[in-house]
Amino acid sequence: MAIPTAPAPPAAAAARPEAVAACCAPLTREPLSAGAASDLARTLKALADPARLRLLSLVAAHEGGEACACDLVASLGLSQPTVSHHLKVLVEAGLLTRDKRGVWAYFALVPQALNALAAVLTVPTAAPPGGAG
Amino acid sequence: MAIPTAPAPPAAAAARPEAVAACCAPLTREPLSAGAASDLARTLKALADPARLRLLSLVAAHEGGEACACDLVASLGLSQPTVSHHLKVLVEAGLLTRDKRGVWAYFALVPQALNALAAVLTVPTAAPPGGAG
DNA sequence: AGCGGACATCCACAGCTGTCAATATCGACA
DNA sequence: TGTCGATATTGACAGCTGTGGATGTCCGCT
Incomplete structure (x- = not known):
């Protein structure tokens, strides 16, 4: 375990869900730094569970x-x-929002979080004619 | 959607990388079955590690x-x-291929696997025109 | 054939994670 | 105010996972 990144508290992840996908560069453009890989892995770990995937789909499919x-x-x-x-x-990963009304808690999807994740994973299948720089 | 949760050996996953994203329906279309969620989680787990993310990006960015x-x-x-x-x-998850030449082992990305994953995660932000259903 | 190097496998171990019972917290209501 | 119900938190535990040392396997070279 030699990750010299800043030991940010887990609660901070919820405060900046946009950190999920950093900016734009897909996974395949250039080697990820240790810190970026750790950030991305943290979000993916939140997704990589059958129960949580079902929760996301249940919330999203709900009227x-x-x-x-x-x-x-x-x-x-x-x-x-x-x-x-x-x-x-899921909420701390920025994938869901929680809205408590009375005694009930309602959860809603954060589409931009999932879309940002999808954008990072997307691979450009066709090579650009201009050539890579 | 009756994915029968077949107890396939892990080696089988490499033989059918297209099983990663099932068919087409994004995560948000309808509730995932337990089997489908388990399949998807298995692939996401392979991704959800800093070392493996860096490996993927290193391979992809390599000339x-x-x-x-x-x-x-x-x-x-x-x-x-x-x-x-x-x-x-990563190879068993269908995200990389291994090609052994002599004593060296070369690894290459499987773009379709990552793209299929990205497609599953993508959320339709705008409602489809005329598709009030 | 013998040797050295590259990669895979085995083994052990620490840390993390999913799960549930028990309990705490908080809001609605009589 | 007291009770009930919905949700969150705590504590404990089993199983999984990442990691590295030791070792095995296979190929190329001399």
């Missing part, structure tokens, strides 16, 4: 684009604390 | 689109067994 936590618990077949934990991970 | 394992070991600052392990994970 109105948002879903109540109680619905998610019922749909997932996992315990309520476990679902709450997964939702927290 | 000729492929890189020798020795270069990767030198660039990553990790031990040779560790790099070999990460490369194996």
Whole structure:
């Protein structure tokens, strides 16, 4: 473990969800720095779980684009604390937003976060005629 | 969508890299089945590691689109067994191909795998015209 | 054939992660 | 104010994962 990057607290990730995809350069343009790779991996780790993927799709497919936590618990077949934990991970990764109304908590997708992630992963299949610099 | 959660051995994943993104439906179209979520998570887990992300970018950014394992070991600052392990994970996930020439092993990107992944994650931000359904 | 180098595999270990029971917190309501 | 219900947090634990040292395997060279 020789990652000399700044030890930012995990809560900071939620404060800057735009850090997900940095700026623009796809994964394949130039070698990732250790810090950039760590940032990107943190977001991907939030995605790389069956329960969280299902949560995202449940929220996204729900009418109105948002879903109540109680619905998610019922749909997932996992315990309520476990679902709450997964939702927290997704919110802190900037992939979901949480809106608490009364006793209910509603979660909605953050499309730009997923799209930024998709943009980073996209590979230019056709080589540009101008040649790479 | 009745993905039967077949307990296929991990080696089978390399034989069907197109299984990464199933068919076409983005994550946000309809709730993922447990099997589909598990499949997608498996591929994302292969990506969700700083060392493997750097490996992918190193390979992709290397001239000729492929890189020798020795270069990767030198660039990553990790031990040779560790790099070999990460490369194996990426190959088994269908994200890299391995081509052994003599004593050297060359690794190349599988653009379609990453692009399929990106397609799954992409969220349609604008509603399709006339597609009120 | 013998040797050296490149890569893969095995083994062990520390740290992380998903899971749930128990509990705490907070808002709605009588 | 007291109770009920929804959600979040805590604590514990099993299983997974990243890592490196030691070793095996295979190829090229002398």
